[in-house]
Amino acid sequence: MSADQDRIMTALAGVKLPDGTSLVERDLIRALSVREGAVSFVIEAPDAATAQALGGVEAAARARLESLPGVTKVSIVTTAHGPAAKPGPAAKPAAPAGEPPSLKIGRHPTPQQGKQGVPGVKHIIAIASGKGGVGKSTVSANLAVALARQGRKVGLLDADIYGPSQPRMMGINKRPASPDGQTIEPLHAHGVTLMSIGFMIPDGEAVVWRGPMLMGAMQQMLGQVAWGELDVLLIDMPPGTGDVQLTLGQKTELTGALVVSTPQDVALIDARRGISMFEKLKVPVLGLIENMSTYVCPNCGHEEHIFGHGGVAAEAAKLDVPLLAELPLALEARLAGDSGVPVAATDSPLAEPYMKLAERLVQVGLA
Numbered sequence: 001m002s003a004d005q006d007r008i009m010t011a012l013a014g015v016k017l018p019d020g021t022s023l024v025e026r027d028l029i030r031a032l033s034v035r036e037g038a039v040s041f042v043i044e045a046p047d048a049a050t051a052q053a054l055g056g057v058e059a060a061a062r063a064r065l066e067s068l069p070g071v072t073k074v075s076i077v078t079t080a081h082g083p084a085a086k087p088g089p090a091a092k093p094a095a096p097a098g099e100p101p102s103l104k105i106g107r108h109p110t111p112q113q114g115k116q117g118v119p120g121v122k123h124i125i126a127i128a129s130g131k132g133g134v135g136k137s138t139v140s141a142n143l144a145v146a147l148a149r150q151g152r153k154v155g156l157l158d159a160d161i162y163g164p165s166q167p168r169m170m171g172i173n174k175r176p177a178s179p180d181g182q183t184i185e186p187l188h189a190h191g192v193t194l195m196s197i198g199f200m201i202p203d204g205e206a207v208v209w210r211g212p213m214l215m216g217a218m219q220q221m222l223g224q225v226a227w228g229e230l231d232v233l234l235i236d237m238p239p240g241t242g243d244v245q246l247t248l249g250q251k252t253e254l255t256g257a258l259v260v261s262t263p264q265d266v267a268l269i270d271a272r273r274g275i276s277m278f279e280k281l282k283v284p285v286l287g288l289i290e291n292m293s294t295y296v297c298p299n300c301g302h303e304e305h306i307f308g309h310g311g312v313a314a315e316a317a318k319l320d321v322p323l324l325a326e327l328p329l330a331l332e333a334r335l336a337g338d339s340g341v342p343v344a345a346t347d348s349p350l351a352e353p354y355m356k357l358a359e360r361l362v363q364v365g366l367a
């Protein structure tokens, strides 16, 4: 959302409905556009009766916006997306004040001033990659488990909207409960408090949200989930430098980002883009993690650098950030991920580099 749109939403949040809530609180504003002083948007009411009852609110919203400096024109259309209510006294009134927020993930964002943290959460670390498929989700799951094994209170938010893989990797996939109808209870697996967009959308269904909807979904995943007291919340980001990254970087108090890359040039080029985005968003890059560093043949012990060698270390030196881990390519790691028990939760030697990475983060006070 642009600064102009933020300003309009803040003003609209001050226009009260008869029940004391606002159009913003009730998430009724759609298609907000601000262009050279001309503001237009749709008030989307749940049904025709509510739309009718909002006539006065539309006029109040118009007056409020027209009084803002720089606003030259205001166009508002009020529509109803539900069926028309039956006439007479049975017509549905506006929902009462204090209506619980929607538990359906994916809504328009509410206005927010500056970056916000998550209450009770000491550190929020984004795990990012430029390129897809380099092992960001694998690293997130294993690092979360390794930190939990060291006694830290760890949360893992799977924000990979386009391909949530934590339900499979952490071996749990059910719809989270909401006993109070307001907050969403996260799930728990391998000692980690877990929330994934994958828990909220039917299997195989694509998420086709645009910027503002993604922003709303991220707000909900951070603010509406009962994360509780956490030493660290890891966020498994989608690959690349899209809306989710921008939203989180601009709206969330991130402690920093860990960037995962393979040693391959194409992955590194994309990783550099990701790093540059975090720099622009003033999110510290805490370090790089090289995944699929080397492959050791389980039969003969021969070591092969399938994706090249030394690229991530060189990049880290160039950027003056630490190379925090070099993780081998191993069939066991892939099988563990697919089976829902991350290798860091096992006694395999492959858990060791994750335990070391976790220790390092704890030592420097990041987790």
Ligand SMILES: Nc1ncnc2c1ncn2[C@@H]1O[C@H](COP(=O)(O)OP(=O)(O)OP(=O)(O)O)[C@@H](O)[C@H]1O
Residues within 6 Å of the ligand: 129, 131, 132, 133, 134, 135, 136, 137, 138, 139, 160, 163, 165, 238, 239, 291, 292, 327, 328, 329, 330, 331, 333, 334, 335, 337, 338
């Ligand atoms: N070190 C490794 N050794 C073996 N397989 C690995 C390793 N790291 C990741 N994989 C496998 O590679 C595949 C992609 O990994 P993962 O899903 O973690 O990547 P990603 O960067 O999160 O991908 P996406 O872009 O889809 O979010 C998975 O099947 C995973 O099990």
